[in-house]
Amino acid sequence: MKPTLARGLDEASLQDLADLFQHLSDPRRLRLLLILSKGEHAVGELSAALGVTISAVSHQLQTLRQARLVACRREGKRILYHLDDVHVEQLVRMGREHVEE
Numbered sequence: 001m002k003p004t005l006a007r008g009l010d011e012a013s014l015q016d017l018a019d020l021f022q023h024l025s026d027p028r029r030l031r032l033l034l035i036l037s038k039g040e041h042a043v044g045e046l047s048a049a050l051g052v053t054i055s056a057v058s059h060q061l062q063t064l065r066q067a068r069l070v071a072c073r074r075e076g077k078r079i080l081y082h083l084d085d086v087h088v089e090q091l092v093r094m095g096r097e098h099v100e101e
Helices: 011-024 027-034 043-050 054-066 085-099
Strands: 070-075 078-083
Touching: 011 027, 011 054, 027 054, 027 070, 027 078, 027 085, 043 054, 043 078, 054 070, 078 085
Parallel strands: none
Antiparallel strands: 070 078
């Protein structure tokens, strides 16, 4: 490979991109992202939809929040989770379209 072809991202950005894809590689997290791509949900709703414990969902949501894939907002006593921005929505949509072709 020519050295110029290997350029494009500095090492830190390349590592950030690899980390992003690592977060997306877990089927449990992908299920959460797919559900959240349709709208906001509380932890209990996500737990019921996935058939797993609230603790398990909370753990995955924390991982996704740290990766800046998911954000949350408080509504009264409830905390509602949603995709962090349009880029995450596009990643989920494009990935889904790719595997469905």
